[in-house]
Amino acid sequence: MRIDLLRHGTTGRDGHLDGRTDPPLSALGWDQFRRQTMNGAWRRIVTSPLARARAAAEDHARNTGCALQIDADWRELDFGRWDGLKRNDIVAEPDGAALLDAFYADAAVAAPDGESWSDLQARVARALDRIVISADVGPVLVVTHGGAMRAALSLLLGWPLRQLWSLRIHPGTRITLEAGQSEQAAPWGEIVEIIQP
Incomplete structure (x- = not known):
């Protein structure tokens, strides 16, 4: 099955940890999409x-007549008390730099009062299963967020957390994959194309 993962366009708040914080797309973000x-x-x-x-x-979907499904498991990581802040704001807090380093290094470490990368991966795994095992053979466009895209890549490609930061996913980035499940129901994928905005 072909799956296109598309990060929403820019909101003009690049550099902020916007998880639950939900600013609208800017004019440039609409153009990127x-x-x-x-x-x-x-x-x-x-x-x-x-x-x-x-x-x-x-x-x-309205303009193309394409079927649309809203799936809460594709929402961005919940950054808890860090939500909406810039990394510099977090680093300026007592122990902020160490906590932020641990958060990005260890998938089990959660943001304060938020989610861990492992939590996000569990959600995205459910979402991917619903797509891959559906009777619809695709292609499917998934409009989501940078964190959810990294979780999907980790699950489909077997990339560890540290390796995920080697791929820059700007707002408006589209990654096309061929994906499926093995006979043992393990997810697999291969990147076909990456188009940065």
Whole structure:
């Protein structure tokens, strides 16, 4: 099955840890989304419920007649008390730098009052299972967030957390994969194309 993972376009708040914080797409963000979807021929669109992803997905589905599904498991990581802050703001707090380093180094470490990368991977694994085992053979467009895309890549490609930071996923980035499940029901994937905005 072909799956396109598309990070929503920019909100103008690049550099902020916006998980639950949900600013709308900027004009540039809408343009990034339209450029990444203009030649797509998807049968189905699955989107995060957060407005910065959902609004553009709904617009595209309306304009193309494509089926649309809103799936809460594709929402961004919940950064807890860090949500909406910049990394510099967190580092300035007592023990902030050490906590932030641990959060990015260890998938089991959660943001204060938020989620860990392991929590996010569990959600995204459920979401991927629903797509891969569906009767619809695709192609499918998933409009989501940088964290959820990294979780999907980790699950499909077997990449460890540290390796995920070697791939920059700007707002508006689209990653096309061939994906499926083995006979043992293990997910697999291979990258076909990466298009940065």
